[in-house]
Every structure is written in C-alpha cells, then in structure tokens.
Amino acid sequence: MSATYQPRHAAELRDGDRAAEQRQAGQKPLGGIAGWLDDRTGAAKGTSYLLKKVFPDHWSFMLGEIAMYSMIICLLTGVFLTFWFVPSQAQVVYDGSYVPLQGVVVSDAYRSTLAISFDIRGGLLIRQIHHWAALIFVVAVFVHMARVFFTGAFRKPREINWVFGTILSLLAAIEGFAGYSLPDDLLSGTGIRAMNGFVQSAPVIGSYMSYFFFGGAFPGESIIPRLYSVHVLLIPAILVALFTAHILLVFVHKHTQYPGPGRTNNNVVGYPFMPVYIAKAGGFFFIVFGVIALVSAVVTINPIWAYGPYDPSPVTAGSQPDWYMGFADGALRLVPGWLEFESWGGFTWSMNIFPFSLILLPAMWTLIGIYPFVEKWVTGDNREHHLLDRPRNAPTRTAIGVAGIVMYAVLMFAAGNDLMAIKLHLSINDITNALRLLFFIGPPIAFWITKRICLSLQRADRQKVLHGRETGTIWRHADGRFEEIHAPLSPLERWSLVQHEVAEPLQLTHEVDANGVARPAARKERLRAKFSNFYFRDRVPTVTPSELEAAHHEHETHDSQVEAAHAPEAIEPAGRP
Amino acid sequence: MNALAARRRHPAAIALLILVGLLITGGAYSFIAPKDANASAAAPTASVEEGKTLFLGNCASCHGTNAQGTASGPSLVGVGAAAVDFQVGTGRMPMAQPAVQAPRNAVKFDEDEIASLAAYVASLGPGPGVPDEEYTTPLEAGTEENNHAIAEGGEIFRVNCAMCHNFAGAGGALTRGKYAPGLEGVDPKHIYEAMVTGPQSMPVFSDTNLDPEAKQKVISYLKAQEDATNVGGMTLGNLGPVSEGLFAWVFMLGILIGAAVWLGKKAA
Numbered sequence: 028m029s030a031t032y033q034p035r036h037a038a039e040l041r042d043g044d045r046a047a048e049q050r051q052a053g054q055k056p057l058g059g060i061a062g063w064l065d066d067r068t069g070a071a072k073g074t075s076y077l078l079k080k081v082f083p084d085h086w087s088f089m090l091g092e093i094a095m096y097s098m099i100i101c102l103l104t105g106v107f108l109t110f111w112f113v114p115s116q117a118q119v120v121y122d123g124s125y126v127p128l129q130g131v132v133v134s135d136a137y138r139s140t141l142a143i144s145f146d147i148r149g150g151l152l153i154r155q156i157h158h159w160a161a162l163i164f165v166v167a168v169f170v171h172m173a174r175v176f177f178t179g180a181f182r183k184p185r186e187i188n189w190v191f192g193t194i195l196s197l198l199a200a201i202e203g204f205a206g207y208s209l210p211d212d213l214l215s216g217t218g219i220r221a222m223n224g225f226v227q228s229a230p231v232i233g234s235y236m237s238y239f240f241f242g243g244a245f246p247g248e249s250i251i252p253r254l255y256s257v258h259v260l261l262i263p264a265i266l267v268a269l270f271t272a273h274i275l276l277v278f279v280h281k282h283t284q285y286p287g288p289g290r291t292n293n294n295v296v297g298y299p300f301m302p303v304y305i306a307k308a309g310g311f312f313f314i315v316f317g318v319i320a321l322v323s324a325v326v327t328i329n330p331i332w333a334y335g336p337y338d339p340s341p342v343t344a345g346s347q348p349d350w351y352m353g354f355a356d357g358a359l360r361l362v363p364g365w366l367e368f369e370s371w372g373g374f375t376w377s378m379n380i381f382p383f384s385l386i387l388l389p390a391m392w393t394l395i396g397i398y399p400f401v402e403k404w405v406t407g408d409n410r411e412h413h414l415l416d417r418p419r420n421a422p423t424r425t426a427i428g429v430a431g432i433v434m435y436a437v438l439m440f441a442a443g444n445d446l447m448a449i450k451l452h453l454s455i456n457d458i459t460n461a462l463r464l465l466f467f468i469g470p471p472i473a474f475w476i477t478k479r480i481c482l483s484l485q486r487a488d489r490q491k492v493l494h495g496r497e498t499g500t501i502w503r504h505a506d507g508r509f510e511e512i513h514a515p516l517s518p519l520e521r522w523s524l525v526q527h528e529v530a531e532p533l534q535l536t537h538e539v540d541a542n543g544v545a546r547p548a549a550r551k552e553r554l555r556a557k558f559s560n561f562y563f564r565d566r567v568p569t570v571t572p573s574e575l576e577a578a579h580h581e582h583e584t585h586d587s588q589v590e591a592a593h594a595p596e597a598i599e600p601a602g603r604p
Numbered sequence: 605m606n607a608l609a610a611r612r613r614h615p616a617a618i619a620l621l622i623l624v625g626l627l628i629t630g631g632a633y634s635f636i637a638p639k640d641a642n643a644s645a646a647a648p649t650a651s652v653e654e655g656k657t658l659f660l661g662n663c664a665s666c667h668g669t670n671a672q673g674t675a676s677g678p679s680l681v682g683v684g685a686a687a688v689d690f691q692v693g694t695g696r697m698p699m700a701q702p703a704v705q706a707p708r709n710a711v712k713f714d715e716d717e718i719a720s721l722a723a724y725v726a727s728l729g730p731g732p733g734v735p736d737e738e739y740t741t742p743l744e745a746g747t748e749e750n751n752h753a754i755a756e757g758g759e760i761f762r763v764n765c766a767m768c769h770n771f772a773g774a775g776g777a778l779t780r781g782k783y784a785p786g787l788e789g790v791d792p793k794h795i796y797e798a799m800v801t802g803p804q805s806m807p808v809f810s811d812t813n814l815d816p817e818a819k820q821k822v823i824s825y826l827k828a829q830e831d832a833t834n835v836g837g838m839t840l841g842n843l844g845p846v847s848e849g850l851f852a853w854v855f856m857l858g859i860l861i862g863a864a865v866w867l868g869k870k871a872a
Contacts, residue, residue, distance in 0.1 A: 086861065086868035093860050126745045127828050130752040131759060145835070155836060162852040163860070170857065213762060213771060214844065307867050314863045322856055327836030328848050333772045333829065335762045343766040343844075344776025344784065350849025443846040445777035454704075454781035 076278075082304045083284040083297035087174045089311060094167035096315040097160040098270070104157040105259065111147055113139040114255035116211065116248040125332050133211075133336035136251050140210040140331055155323035161203050162328075163319060165351040168196045172395075176428050178415035180283045181399040182408070188276040191269055193396040197388070198266050200351045205258035207329065207349055211251055214329075216337025217346045219250060221356075225384035228377035246339060283415050286526045288519045292413045347442050354391075357441030358383040361463050391435075405558040407533060419488075420527045422481035423562045429477040430470035437466045478565070485567035488524045492516065492570045493578040515579075525569045533559035655724025658717055662698050671728055676702065683801065684731020685722035690797035692718045694790075704781040705804050732800045739816040740792040742827035754828045757821030760814065765822070768806075772842035773826055778805055788830055792823045 057065050065071035082088065115135040121128050123138070124145045133141075143150035172192060175181055181189035204222075208215045223245045227233040242249030281295050290296050298304055334343065348356050359380060366379040402424065403409075418425040440447070441462045448455035495513035502510050516524075535556045540546050570578075611617065660669060666677030673679030680687070691697040695709030713721070722734065743750045762771065770776045773787030782805050787795065799819050802808030809819070840847040 084868050086864040089864035089867065090861075093864070126751050127754050127758050127825060127832070129748075129755050131755045151836060159852065159856070162848065163856050166852055166857050167860075213766075307870070311863065311867055314867075315860060318856060318859050318863070322851075323837075325837040326851065327834060327839050329845070330772075330836055330839070330842070332835075333842065335758060335766075335771065338762070341762040341766055343762070343771035344768050345770045345774070345844040345846070347845045349845045350852065353846075353849065446843055446846050448777035448781070449775055449783050452781070454779075455777045456780050 078299065078301035078305075080278065080300045080304075081295045081297045082282055082300065082308075083290075083295060085285055087178075088282070089308075090167055090171040090174050092308060092311055093315055094164055094171055095270070095274075096312045097164035097167060097319065098266070099312075100160040100316055100319060101157060101164060102263065102267075104153045104160065105263075107153050108143065108157060109259060111139055111143045111150065112136070112209070112255075114209065114252045116246070116251050121336075128332065128335070131336060134251070136209060136211040137331070137336045140212070144332060152320075152323055155326075155328050156319055158207070158328045159323045159326075160319050161206060162349065163315075165196070165199050165203055168192075168199050169351075172196060173428070173432070176398070177418040177425055178283070178285075179412065179421055179424065180415055182412040183403065184411050185276070185280055185283075186399040186403070188273060188280070189399050190396050191273045191276070193392055195266065195269055195273060196395075197392045198262055198269070200388075202258060202262040202266060203349055204352055205254045205262065208254050209251060209258060210329075210331045211337050212329075212331035212334040213337050213341060213343055214331075214334045214346060216246070216339070217342050218348055218352075219254075219337075220245065220339065221348075225380065228380035229385055230376060230381065233377075246337070281413065283413050286414050286417070286523055288522045290414060292411065295413070345446060350439070353442035354435055354438035355384055355387055357438040357444075357462075358387055360441045360444055361438070361459060361466060394431075402562075405555065405562055406530060407555070407559075408530075414526075416527065419481040419484040420529075422478045422485070422565065425481050426474040426478040430474040433469045433473040434466065437462055437469055482565055482567055489567060489570055492521055492524050492575065527569060529566050529568055530563045531566075532556065532563045651720050652723045652727050654717075655720035655722070655727075658713070658721050659724055662712075663721075666699070671725060680725050680728065682729035682731045683725060685726040685734050686732040686797040687801040687803065688722040688725045689718060689734045690794050690801060690803060692721055693797075694794055696803070705783065708785055732797075735793060735796045735800065735816070737793075739820045740796050740823065741820075742792055743820065743824040745828050750824075753821050754824050757818075757823070757825030758829075760818055761822050761825050764809065764814070770842065770844075772829060772839075774842040787826055792827065795823050795826065796820075 057071055061071070113135045117135045118132050119135050119138050121131050121133045121138050121141065123129075123141050125141055128141065140154075143154055145151070175189065175192070204218070208219050208222075223237055223241065226237045226240060229236060237245065240250065240253070241247045242253075282297070284290050284295055284297065287296070298307075300308075335341075347353060362379050362383050364379050367375065367377050369375050416424075441459070444455055444458045444462065447453065447458050495515040498512045498514045500512040502512055504510065533556050535552060539549075659667075659671065663671075663677075663680075666674060667680050668674045668677070671680040688697075691706070692713055693711065695711045696706040698712065699706045700709070711718075725731075726733065743753050745751055745754055761773075765773075768776050768778065768784035769787055770784075775786035776784045778784060784806070796819050798806060799809040799814065799822070800811070814822070840851060
C-alpha cells in the first residue's frame with residue numbers, strides 16, 4: 028500500500044474529533060444525583076439489571092437469606108467487639124465488677140471479654156447477638172444447603188456455586204471455632220486443648236504442627252492473637268469474597284424455581300427486586316435481626332463468667348463445642364480407644380483420634396462438594412436445569428441426602444451423650460453403644476424408608492391426577508355401598524404433578540466393538556450402568572395424556588350413573604310442602 | 605362458633621390446638637401434682653438408743669443389724685455422723701430400690717430422727733461429724749476479703765469439682781448411669797458433708813486435702829453464683845453449647861422459617 032502526502036490544515040485534521048464527546052454530553056438518560064453518579068461510574072446499567080432481577084416466591088428460597096443476614100449481623104457486631112477485645116494472653120489480675128472472679132489471675136483476653144460483658148454499656152447484648160447470630164448463620168447455611176440438595180438446584184449450570192457454598196459452610200464452621208476460642212474461658216480453652224490434641228494425632232508431623240500453631244508448647248501465649256487474626260481478618264475476607272461470588276453466580280445463573288404452570292427452564296416466574304423483593308428481602312433482614320436481638324436480650328449464650336478463666340488443669344462436665352463442631356466431637360466419643368497402637372521404636376499411632384478429627388472434616392466436606400459431579404456422571408445428564416426437582420421425584424437422591432443427614436446427626440447427638448444420659452436417666456455407656464450401632468445401621472434404614480416414602484408419594488400424586496382430589500364427601504348408593512367423591516384437578520394443579528420426567532437407567536451399550544474386540548471403555552460403562560440402575564431402578568411413571576383420557580372416560584360414565592341415581596334427592600329441598 | 609368452625613382447616617389450627625392442649629395438661633398437672641412437705645424443727649435432740657431402733661427398722665435390711673454391711677449395703681462403721689446426716693438428710697437413704705446410685709429424694713425422717721441415727725452410727729466408730737455451722741455459713745459478698753475468698757472458692761471448685769458437677773454446678777454424667785448431681789439449692793451443710801464423706805462415686809476431700817476454710821469458700825462460691833442475677837437472661841440450664849445449639853435449631857430457626865413462609869405466601 029502506498030500513501031501520498033497531501034498537505035492539509037491543522038483545523039481540518041481535527042474535524043469530527045469532538046463529535047463523539049458532544050454526542051455523549053448531549054445524552055442525559057438520568058438526571059440528578061443518579062445521573063451524576065452514572066456519568067462517573069457507569070453504575071446505572073448494573074443497578075437497573077439488579078432492580079429488575081426476578082425472584083420466585085417460595086419460603087425455602089429465603090433460607091440462604093437468613094444466612095446472609097446473620098452474617099451481616101455478625102460483621103456489624105464483630106466490629107463493635109473489636110473496639111474492646113484485647114487478644115492477649117498476658118496474665119492480669121481481674122478487678123472488674125463481676126464479684127466471683129475478683130482477684131483471680133486471668134488472661135487479658137478473658138479480662139476484656141468480662142469487661143465487654145459487665146462494664147461496657149450494651150457490651151453483653153452485642154456479644155450475645157454476635158454469638159447467637161453466628162449459631163443461626165451456620166444453621167441457616169446448612170438448612171439452605173439441604174434445600175439446594177433436595178431440590179437438585181446444584182445441577183448444571185450451578186455445580187461451581189455448590190462447591191463455593193460447600194467451602195463457605197466449611198469456612199463458617201472454622202470461623203465459628205476461631206471465634207468462640209477467643210475469650211480464653213475454661214470451655215474455649217478446653218476446645219483449643221482438644222484442637223491441639225487433634226493436630227498432635229497426625230502421624231509423624233503432629234507434634235511439629237502443634238509447636239508451629241502454638242508458637243511452642245501448649246498453651247503458650249500466641250494462640251489467641253493468632254486465632255484473632257484468623258477470626259477477624261483472614262476468614263472473614265475469604266468468606267465475604269466467596270459469598271460475593273456466590274451471589275454473583277446466582278445473578279448470572281438466574282434463580283431456580285419450583286415447577287408449575289408457565290414455568291420452564293427458560294424463564295423465571297416471580298416478582299422483580301424493585302419494588303417487591305426489596306420490600307420482602309429488606310423486611311426479612313429486620314425480622315432476622317429482630318429475632319436474633321430478641322433472643323440475645325433474653326437468653327444467655329456462652330456465659331464465660333460462669334465458665335471461669337482458662338487454666339490447663341481443670342475441665343468442666345458438659346464440655347462441648349458449638350453445635351457445628353459437635354459432629355467431630357461426637358465422632359471422637361464414639362470411636363473405640365483400642366484403635367491406638369504403638370509400633371516398633373515406641374511410636375504411638377493415634378488412630379483413635381486422627382482419622383476422626385483431622386481427616387473427618389475435610390472428608391465430609393469433600394463428599395458434599397463432589398456430589399453434583401458424581402450425580403452428573405451417573406445420570407450422564409448434560410442439560411441445564413433451572414426447574415427444581417420436587418424431592419419425591421428424585422427418590423434416590425433424596426434418600427442419599429437423608430441417609431447422610433442421619434449419619435451426621437448420629438455424630439452430632441453423640442457429642443451430647445453425657446447430657447442425654449443425665450437428662451434422660453440413661454447410662455452413658457448404653458447411649459454410646461446405641462449410637463455406634465446407629466451410625467452403621469441408621470443411614471441404610473433411613474435410605475430405604477425415605478426412598479419408599481418418595482415412591483409412594485409419587486404414586487399418590489399419580490392417583491390424584493388420574494382420579495382427582497378426595498373431597499371428604501361420602502355418597503351412599505342405593506345398594507348400600509359407600510363411595511367417596513373425588514373432584515377432578517384443575518389443569519393448573521395437575522401440571523405440577525405430571526411435568527417431571529422419569530429417568531430410565533442407562534442401558535449398557537455394546538461391550539465389544541464391530542470387530543468383536545472388547546472395548547476399553549466397557550468396564551467404566553458397566554460401572555456407570557450399575558450406578559444408574561441403583562438410581563433409577565425404582566420409578567413411578569408420570570400420567571400420560573392417554574392414561575388421563577382413559578381415566579376421565581371411566582369417571583364420566585361412572586359419575587353419570589351416580590348422578591342419575593342420586594340427582595332427585597340431591598336437588599330436592601328437604602320436605603317442605 | 606361458625607366463624608371458628610370455618611377456620612378449623614387453617615394451617616395454624618393444629619399448632620394452636622396442640623398449644624391449648626399442652627397448656628391445659630400442664631395447668632391441670634400443676635394443680636394435681638403433690639406438694640413438698642415442709643417441716644422444720646429447731647435444735648434436734650439426738651439419742652443413740654432411739655437411733656438404734658430407727659436403724660434396725662429402716663436400714664438394717666441392707667446394712668446389717670450391727671451396721672457391719674451386707675452384700676446389698678456397705679458397712680457403716682467409721683462413716684461418721686456427717687455421712688448419715690448427708691445421706692438421710694437429702695433423702696438418698698433409705699433407698700427405695702436397688703439402683704446404680706441413690707437419687708436425691710423426699711426426706712423420710714425429721715431432724716431429731718436423723719440426729720439420732722447419726723448419733724448411733726457415730727457411736728460405732730470414729731468418723732467425720734456433722735460440720736460446725738461456722739464453716740457451713742456462706743460468706744457474704746461485699747467486702748474485698750470476702751469477694752476474694754469467693755473467687756478463690758471458684759478456683760478450687762473449677763479444679764476439683766467442675767469436671768463432674770459442671771462449671772455452674774448443674775451436674776454431669778458418670779459411667780453406666782451414675783451421675784454427679786446438680787448442686788443448686790443444696791443445703792450448705794450437705795455440700796460440706798458430701799466433700800468430707802465422699803458419698804457414692806464422689807471422692808473424699810479430707811481436711812488435709814481441702815481445709816474447712818477452703819470448703820467454706822467453695823460453698824460461698826456456689827451460693828454466690830446461685831444468688832447472682834443472670835445478667836445474660838435465661839440460662840438454658842447452664843449446660844453449655846448443647847442447649848444453645850438446640851435452642852438455635854428449634855426456636856430461632858423455627859421462628860425464622862415461620863417468617864419466611866409468611867413472606868413467601870404474602871402477595872406482592
């Protein structure tokens with residue numbers, strides 16, 4: 028390409044340079060402060076996207092909101108607590124206003140927590156709000172997780188968000204542990220002591236790890252300041268970042284919805300954020316805050332003054348972690364002690380502790396995290412799902428979930444075995460043995476029962492679609508027979524009961540290729556077919572239109588007979604001449 | 605009535621019905637429930653003779669006619685008056701039936717009879733006597749000296765007692781159905797006697813181990829804790845995080861889900 032130089036005036040060269048700017052300045056889509064802000068940040072587009080965001084109405088979609096709000100409450104109250112809390116294990120003599128501890132040598136962390144509780148205006152209320160909100164935060168996270176699991180909301184394209192949520196729940200539990208360890212009271216010190224034991228139980232590197240965490244021998248003076256950094260800085264930062272990603276993905280994926288008339292995989296039926304959900308969700312924040320504040324005002328949580336300061340020698344009966352760490356404590360209470368052994372050279376292998384503390388936590392959360400990928404592999408389903416499953420329509424998944432919850436619950440209840448023993452007047456040994464047994468037989472039984480319940484609910488749905496809803500009206504026939512009258516469902520009601528698809532087990536394709544040679548993929552496929560069979564072997568077919576037609580036809584002839592027989596009595600007013 | 609009947613299928617109806625049922629049952633029970641007998645007598649008079657008669661009539665079937673012990677009950681020679689005063693004075697003895705542990709119960713004897721029984725058992729061999737009132741009177745909080753004594757009692761309690769009786773004296777489980785009972789509302793004298801005699805699974809805290817002043821401090825700490833206002837509100841039984849977790853799951857989550865259901869149903 029050749030260019031020929033042509034002299035031009037400078038002004039000519041600038042022609043049109045400013046046209047775009049002038050055009051931009053002329054456009055004023057937004058006025059006032061909003062416009063000013065949008066000109067400088069370009070926030071209008073995102074905000075309008077947010078405000079138009081549609082949320083479907085269902086109570087179970089608000090469980091995650093409980094978690095979000097209680098997390099925000101924790102952040103707010105936590106800031107207040109940092110103003111007064113001193114993360115130091117330096118020993119001081121307590122001289123605050125709580126009489127039964129005056130003159131006792133305590134750590135500065137404990138002294139400052141006592142000060143928050145007794146000497147700082149509103150301190151105890153804020154402390155209790157912080158702790159109750161933390162408990163309800165983890166509760167809500169788990170319940171939200173259960174909702175997502177049982178409705179199959181983790182399916183494509185939401186697997187990553189499920190993994191994010193899994194990590195969030197693990198972080199929430201660790202954050203809670205770090206938090207309740209800070210006051211350095213007798214109970215939390217016992218918890219740190221237990222944590223030290225878990226760390227030490229790791230083969231070979233255990234004692235080194237313990238020295239690393241504690242900056243020397245237990246208890247040392249470093250663990251509280253370190254846990255403090257973890258609790259107020261490290262984990263909250265990750266928690267908030269991951270939570271933001273979690274929410275952003277919800278926006279990207281759009282909200283899932285329960286099946287119903289007019290709801291498909293390609294739409295979301297609900298109300299926009301502005302003005303409906305901003306009121307509902309905003310109002311719910313105040314409900315959550317209100318309930319937590321009310322409970323914090325009337326119910327004690329973690330009475331550190333009653334526990335007393337930490338001292339490695341005493342321990343109190345009823346030493347348990349907060350509930351979300353209870354399952355790990357329970358696992359340790361169930362594991363028999365004889366799993367510990369000594370090898371040559373006099374090394375102790377704490378197999379009574381190590382697998383059920385250090386391994387248990389990552390193992391449990393890994394199992395939760397990989398479930399969507401396991402199910403995807405089994406079903407081979409590569410489609411996007413925005414319509415939720417009703418739990419009964421995925422019997423095997425629901426049963427797996429319930430079995431897992433039973434297993435978890437057995438461990439969690441085991442952590443309270445001593446309290447069950449005194450409150451129910453039972454022997455702690457019997458309770459422990461019963462729970463050991465239940466840990467193994469409970470989940471299979473729960474699996475079987477749940478699956479059967481799901482299948483029979485499906486059959487009930489099928490009956491309802493074919494024969495209508497029971498009205499509670501009993502008719503007596505001329506020949507003395509009784510019959511309950513069924514009212515037909517409206518098409519809208521019917522749709523929710525027939526819309527789901529019933530998956531068939533995958534069929535094994537040829538195990539040999541065209542030349543009669545065994546295919547290398549065949550073994551994997553056999554396994555997959557086996558799993559698929561396990562998932563979808565038992566199923567209840569949905570009602571087809573022709574079945575419905577046939578059932579209606581039958582009813583019509585039947586009903587007309589009934590009506591013919593009863594019409595006079597039904598219509599005639601009772602004997603007034 | 606019609607308006608009520610029309611609402612009988614309201615979702616809240618069953619919850620309301622259960623609530624009303626519970627209230628009626630509970631209310632009715634509180635009227636029918638047996639009341640505690642309250643008998644108080646001043647300065648018990650003791651007589652070994654009468655004690656022996658009582659012993660033969662009420663205790664000998666297990667402890668033997670000479671209190672030498674049998675297969676069903678230990679020997680009482682040398683347990684001292686304190687043990688009798690504790691066991692009978694808290695209703696643990698005579699036991700209603702064989703069990704892993706004698707539970708606290710309604711007291712079956714009046715103070716004179718208990719003193720007589722104690723005098724008889726004390727006559728069998730030397731043992732700890734009923735403690736002097738000087739040491740069973742809890743120290744009153746207020747002066748700095750007493751406050752520090754109470755705090756010291758707390759330290760002694762946490763080191764020696766809390767592992768079974770719980771940090772707040774709410775009690776705790778032991779093996780095979782045995783338990784450390786709750787300490788709330790227990791007579792200071794009985795707490796002292798328990799420390800000095802070591803009833804059932806409890807170890808003995810002798811005077812060389814915890815001197816009488818230390819025992820008094822422990823008692824003072826327990827009473828000070830009992831008398832203290834619950835600054836944080838209801839204590840949920842002072843049982844630690846288990847009851848807190850249960851409360852969060854049942855009540856808080858329950859209320860919040862109720863609110864969510866309400867919001868979800870509410871029209872836009």
